[in-house]
Amino acid sequence: MKTQSGSRLVIALALMTCGWSRAWAQASPVSIEEAEASVRQQVLKQCFVCHGLQGESASDKYPRLAGLPAAYITAQLQAFQSGQRPSETMIEIVRAMSVSDMQALGHYFERQGQAGRTTSIQ
Numbered sequence: 381m382k383t384q385s386g387s388r389l390v391i392a393l394a395l396m397t398c399g400w401s402r403a404w405a406q407a408s409p410v411s412i413e414e415a416e417a418s419v420r421q422q423v424l425k426q427c428f429v430c431h432g433l434q435g436e437s438a439s440d441k442y443p444r445l446a447g448l449p450a451a452y453i454t455a456q457l458q459a460f461q462s463g464q465r466p467s468e469t470m471i472e473i474v475r476a477m478s479v480s481d482m483q484a485l486g487h488y489f490e491r492q493g494q495a496g497r498t499t500s501i502q
């Protein structure tokens with residue numbers, strides 16, 4: 381009898397753990413919509429001031445980000461953070477940034493493609 385109640389306990393525990401892990405799995409990965417909303421917020425808060433809302437950059441002082449490969453953007457942000465690529469401006473921006481934020485920003489700007497390109501009248 382003792383073993384039986386013991387195994388019931390194990391089954392009960394296993395079921396509970398399953399339930400918990402399922403709830404955790406649903407809550408834990410950030411949905412694409414959430415990730416995009418958070419990227420848009422970051423862009424609106426910081427990047428757009430210098431690089432433009434779509435990374436289109438209207439000034440020679442700030443590099444154009446629209447259409448750059450996401451992997452390149454992520455690598456540059458990591459390089460700013462590590463100091464490998466020195467920039468007094470960008471180091472402040474990336475100081476507390478996580479790699480997943482950098483990747484999300486990279487994808488955002490890559491998708492902006494030809495944003496802000498004007499047809500040249502020459």
Ligand code: HEC
Pocket residue numbers: 422423426427428429430431441442443444445452453454456457466467469470473485
């Ligand atoms: C205050 C102005 C400013 C803000 C705000 C800013 N940047 Fe920059 N960014 C710069 C400048 C200046 C450079 C050029 C740095 C250098 O190479 O000296 C740069 C360079 C970059 C580069 C490298 C581009 C290339 O062609 O290699 C990336 C990527 C970048 N910024 C992303 C971002 C992102 C993402 C944000 C928002 C989270 C952001 N920046 C916010 C000024 C800014």
